[in-house]
Amino acid sequence: MDLDTVRTFVAAADAGQFQEAAAELAVTQQAVSKRIAALERHVGVRLFTRTPRGAELTIDGQAFLPHARELLRVAERAVASVRTGHRPLRVDMLTSRSAASGLMRGFHRAHPEIDLDVVMLFDIEKAVAAIRSGAIDASFRAVAMPGRPLPEDIASVRVLDEPLQLLVGPAHALASARSVTVAQLAGHRIWMPGLVPGTEWTAYYDDLVAEFGLTIEATGPNFGSDALLDTIADTPTLATFMGGQTRLVWPAGHGLRRIPVTDPMPVYPHSLLWHRDNPHPALATLRAHLAATAAGHGAAGTWVPDWAIPR
């Protein structure tokens, strides 16, 4: 199906005749007739009843019309999403399961008129480069990697500390614990597939391991969260970490348990990063929104790596 054809259909439906639609589209009446005929062949039903006084929609045509309009709307938004200049606000985040996703959903609820696009870059290096090039407008990240300070032209503000929670299956030794201390985790196998060396996400866990003597296995390919959850549910000796803000589509019948970690409570510090010179108006709106709805961060009893604390 060709969108020019759909556009022609909508124009003809609005005009009530092919000829006027043809004039609007700057083609001949015969071309419109052919396009409509092709569309009818494609969907398999007659969309117009032709009369010597014009063409009016059949019932099928009437039913199809709103869908056709929607199709054109979506197509326009699709093109707008990559148009340089006045394009939707483009935000990068770690994963769709991170707390940043929740923040952006809240922002979208508060400002449904602002068009958003979400991308996921590899690490903070790529994110910073993309922000500087203007390819993205903002990024939710831990502010920096060990020994790599943020460049001067990138601004950042800490927006949310996301507590880590332990995820275990029903047969796990800690399954019935109401909370666990970090010290209690020593000796347990914690599995985090998909941790890629060189990312700040991995640097975070490296620090956690180094400071508290945990064992985290990053082995094995990442087959997605569904597969991870399946394995965790079925393996009594395996646990994993998960962001505490995550609203999972909870698989039924798994018996998975989420257990808060305390003493200290490891939190992943999400900051918003943006370019100081970025003039996108929606960026200012986003910053204002985050400032207004900011949850507590830097609270006592929480732990973050040294390098992730902006000074």
Added chain:
Amino acid sequence: MDLDTVRTFVAAADAGQFQEAAAELAVTQQAVSKRIAALERHVGVRLFTRTPRGAELTIDGQAFLPHARELLRVAERAVASVRTGHRPLRVDMLTSRSAASGLMRGFHRAHPEIDLDVVMLFDIEKAVAAIRSGAIDASFRAVAMPGRPLPEDIASVRVLDEPLQLLVGPAHALASARSVTVAQLAGHRIWMPGLVPGTEWTAYYDDLVAEFGLTIEATGPNFGSDALLDTIADTPTLATFMGGQTRLVWPAGHGLRRIPVTDPMPVYPHSLLWHRDNPHPALATLRAHLAATAAGHGAAGTWVPDWAIPR
């Protein structure tokens, strides 16, 4: 833009390489390469970075991807809307401003999983013919026209009485009335553009006029409700009728008043019509929903034309 091209883009993005996408789509790798290049030319940005080991999305490509998927989803629904067989439930109603529209919105909220299409046919004759032919599944109408009983194979149930309200501008003599009786309306000019002879909607007003001695002017072309509202607001001697359930997008600053009509209260009786043999599962759901949420009808003190009361 061509949807086959969009499909190709999504396939290539999923596969991570053109070759595999080409195999899926049963074309050559060169064809995929050309299509992607054409799409990139169309939107004006590079969507993939080509490597000797495949092709991965650029940031623009990442932003475009969900829009592309949405585009394909919408296209599929568009085609499904006219597919004979298992198509969305297709319902006919008088106008988008009638109470039937509100009922269908309620149904959609209660059953968002059921796909709906709304069409508007000319009159009940056309609606009955469409129901018998299977072109539509149900219709919200006054059950019959004077002297034209419903055919045996069409079932109907009264679902809502919609009270008529008087709509006047701020300078109208009745502007400050809290309610008016039908008798008080005699002598006032009531304007109803767009009343087409031969429809049951017009038959309703004919009966109202005949029984209570009102003057209703149906003259002039119907330029849509906006124009009607403008005229009513500006003309001190003109009023119009409007369904009491209507949730208008109320034009600001018009000072329009809605006044209930009493003694008796004229109501427009909406019934649901359907074919007894129609097996569409969503039709049963709709009937059950309407039965469960049915508002009162046939209440004392209301008026409907004789012929509109099913016996």
Added chain:
DNA sequence: TATGGATACAACCATTGGTTGTGATCGGGC
């Protein structure tokens, strides 16, 4: 009955979009 305005069909042709064949580039294995 002639006319004007509408769509459909036919013939023609430029352009599009597919295939095949080939070249360039990079990573991995030997």
Added chain:
DNA sequence: GCCCGATCACAACCAATGGTTGTATCCATA
């Protein structure tokens, strides 16, 4: 260090698509 295999891009060719012009048909209206 070199070659092989896998990838994508480019060129040439060709069929099919989709546009235009010209014409036929239909019907409401004067």
